[in-house]
Amino acid sequence: MEKIFTRPKSLKNAVFHYCPGCGHSVIHRLICEVIDELNIQDKTIGVPPPGCSVFAYYYFDVDMIESAHGRGAAVATGIKRANPEAIVFSYQGDGDLAAIGAGETLHAANRGENITAIFINNAVYGMTGGQMAPTTMVGMKTTTSPYGRDPQFDGHPIKMSEIIGQVEGACYVERVAVNSPANIRKAKKAIKKAFQNQIDGKGYSLVEILSPCPTNWKMGSIESWKWVEDVMSKKFPLGLIKDTTGKTHAD
Amino acid sequence: MTGNAAIAEAAIRAGCQCYFGYPITPQNELTEYMAANLSRRPGCTFVQAESEIAAINMVYGASVTGARAMTSSSSPGISLKQEGISYLAACQLPAVIVNMSRGGPGLGSIAAAQSDYFQSTRGGGHGDYRTIVLAPSSVQELADATHRAFELTDKYSIPVIILGDGMLGQMMEPVEFKHEAPAVPPVRANGLRGAKGRPSRFIRSFTSNPAELEELNWNLYRRYQQLQEEETTCECFMTEDAGLIVTAFGVGARIAKGAITNARAQGMKVGMFRPTTLWPFPKEQLKALSQNTQYFLDFEMNMGQMIDDVNLSLEGKGDVTFYGRPGGVIPTSSEVLRVITRLYYQKGLNS
Numbered sequence: 140m141e142k143i144f145t146r147p148k149s150l151k152n153a154v155f156h157y158c159p160g161c162g163h164s165v166i167h168r169l170i171c172e173v174i175d176e177l178n179i180q181d182k183t184i185g186v187p188p189p190g191c192s193v194f195a196y197y198y199f200d201v202d203m204i205e206s207a208h209g210r211g212a213a214v215a216t217g218i219k220r221a222n223p224e225a226i227v228f229s230y231q232g233d234g235d236l237a238a239i240g241a242g243e244t245l246h247a248a249n250r251g252e253n254i255t256a257i258f259i260n261n262a263v264y265g266m267t268g269g270q271m272a273p274t275t276m277v278g279m280k281t282t283t284s285p286y287g288r289d290p291q292f293d294g295h296p297i298k299m300s301e302i303i304g305q306v307e308g309a310c311y312v313e314r315v316a317v318n319s320p321a322n323i324r325k326a327k328k329a330i331k332k333a334f335q336n337q338i339d340g341k342g343y344s345l346v347e348i349l350s351p352c353p354t355n356w357k358m359g360s361i362e363s364w365k366w367v368e369d370v371m372s373k374k375f376p377l378g379l380i381k382d383t384t385g386k387t388h389a390d
Numbered sequence: 391m392t393g394n395a396a397i398a399e400a401a402i403r404a405g406c407q408c409y410f411g412y413p414i415t416p417q418n419e420l421t422e423y424m425a426a427n428l429s430r431r432p433g434c435t436f437v438q439a440e441s442e443i444a445a446i447n448m449v450y451g452a453s454v455t456g457a458r459a460m461t462s463s464s465s466p467g468i469s470l471k472q473e474g475i476s477y478l479a480a481c482q483l484p485a486v487i488v489n490m491s492r493g494g495p496g497l498g499s500i501a502a503a504q505s506d507y508f509q510s511t512r513g514g515g516h517g518d519y520r521t522i523v524l525a526p527s528s529v530q531e532l533a534d535a536t537h538r539a540f541e542l543t544d545k546y547s548i549p550v551i552i553l554g555d556g557m558l559g560q561m562m563e564p565v566e567f568k569h570e571a572p573a574v575p576p577v578r579a580n581g582l583r584g585a586k587g588r589p590s591r592f593i594r595s596f597t598s599n600p601a602e603l604e605e606l607n608w609n610l611y612r613r614y615q616q617l618q619e620e621e622t623t624c625e626c627f628m629t630e631d632a633g634l635i636v637t638a639f640g641v642g643a644r645i646a647k648g649a650i651t652n653a654r655a656q657g658m659k660v661g662m663f664r665p666t667t668l669w670p671f672p673k674e675q676l677k678a679l680s681q682n683t684q685y686f687l688d689f690e691m692n693m694g695q696m697i698d699d700v701n702l703s704l705e706g707k708g709d710v711t712f713y714g715r716p717g718g719v720i721p722t723s724s725e726v727l728r729v730i731t732r733l734y735y736q737k738g739l740n741s
Contacts, residue, residue, distance in 0.1 A: 225584055
């Protein structure tokens with residue numbers, strides 16, 4: 140029988156520790172498919188963060204170096220500057236990239252570092268138990284916003300991708316989601332383009348991925364997919380935010 | 391050449407490939423020298439980072455690939471770098487960190503001080519770790535210490551701190567460089583550069599298994615013990631017949647040396663013990679000196695930090711007096727001579 144679907148070569152044969160319905164495992168797979176398709180497994184270096192994806196190196200079959208919380212862009216800068224032949228990507232959550240690491244992210248983008256940032260936005264700090272993130276929706280209840288996020292005291296959800304889109308060194312910024320088969324296919328195209336930009340030496344690429352966190356949202360998987368569609372993507376609209384590469388999707 | 395520039399030149403000659411810095415006085419000449427010179431060398435890189443935190447994390451990233459990497463700063467900036475230094479220590483990655491220290495606490499002053507002794511020698515960041523700490527006291531020694539720092543950090547995979555101060559960084563002295571810069575900067579064989587022809591690898595400090603983390607701590611501890619046995623260095627100046635021994639480090643030792651020379655001219659038998667590695671501290675060498683005398687004067691440009699190590703080394707057998715000037719005040723040799731003279735007569739060493 141012909142095999143038409145298999146595990147990507149860059150994805151280790153391991154069981155994901157992620158909760159049912161979590162977006163991380165889907166996104167890991169998409170990145171690995173892209174690494175395989177671009178044939179860069181032997182020169183890719185990944186920079187996973189603290190958080191739910193701290194064990195990403197148990198799944199990605201590429202060289203990886205764990206970053207301190209929020210410092211992914213700086214660590215990736217150091218790797219890429221020391222070894223420009225490497226294909227370097229950081230994998231960061233919303234607390235990581237948009238709160239504690241906002242400065243590192245902004246300035247890596249501004250320098251036009253030739254790296255790829257994968258930004259997982261699930262509107263909460265997942266690993267630590269569902270605290271309010273910079274991307275938490277207004278009115279959303281979390282363990283540190285038990286009465287709902289109040290903009291008067293907590294501010295509004297920050298649109299990091301739009302901010303990075305304003306920075307000259309960023310060549311490509313797109314927001315996608317992994318809440319439906321159609322959106323997952325679009326997410327893969329964006330990830331592939333972000334890696335292709337690096338191969339082509341275009342500069343800093345950022346892909347923001349709206350990703351369900353059923354456990355901390357206290358929803359079922361299907362419900363959380365719907366919540367991404369009906370609530371999150373209203374505040375964080377999907378689609379291209381910036382593209383100066385002059386190319387359409389890599390495929 | 392200024393001390394700051396001497397470190398930068400020595401680092402280039404030691405094969406430093408990557409420098410990441412952030413402006414802060416009194417170490418800016420180092421960053422500027424790297425911007426002018428390292429950035430033009432083939433295969434080398436200079437980045438002015440957006441913060442000290444970013445700079446040390448860039449060092450972390452560069453070191454992962456096997457490149458020789460360094461950063462420099464001054465006291466408040468070194469506080470910010472402690473996060474990254476802890477991660478470097480945990481991941482056993484080489485790095486050279488220069489601290490041209492200034493008066494503290496807080497924003498403090500930009501004048502030379504030695505108040506970062508504790509921070510440098512006790513790890514500095516979170517967790518159970520040490521860094522190797524070198525304490526030069528002249529521009530020539532800064533250059534030599536820089537070369538030694540790169541050798542040590544690669545040999546032991548432990549970050550090395552060069553602890554200078556604002557005066558050493560800014561002073562100008564002749565300096566002789568003993569090494570030529572390599573045509574191609576060296577790359578460690580165990581660097582992560584992509585899994586070509588080998589299985590993929592990862593470097594991390596986090597584990598959910600306390601037993602695994604305990605093993606890491608034991609690994610570090612054993613290496614620290616080896617360092618204590620093999621790499622402690624010090625200078626003993628006129629200690630053979632000394633009734634009173636001044637303990638001092640860095641630029642403080644240089645001031646003390648002037649005072650001791652003058653004390654000798656007045657017939658007082660005074661010597662000096664100067665650790666050139668602050669960690670590991672040369673405690674055996676200091677303990678040996680207490681065979682000849684019990685009287686010690688610990689002189690530091692702070693309120694008394696190294697004195698803890700002096701007392702630990704002497705195991706309670708020394709009569710240790712402290713004299714210090716904190717906050718960036720630089721005492722003169724004659725001021726230290728007055729302290730020496732008073733103590734010398736108080737202890738009846740003239741008879």
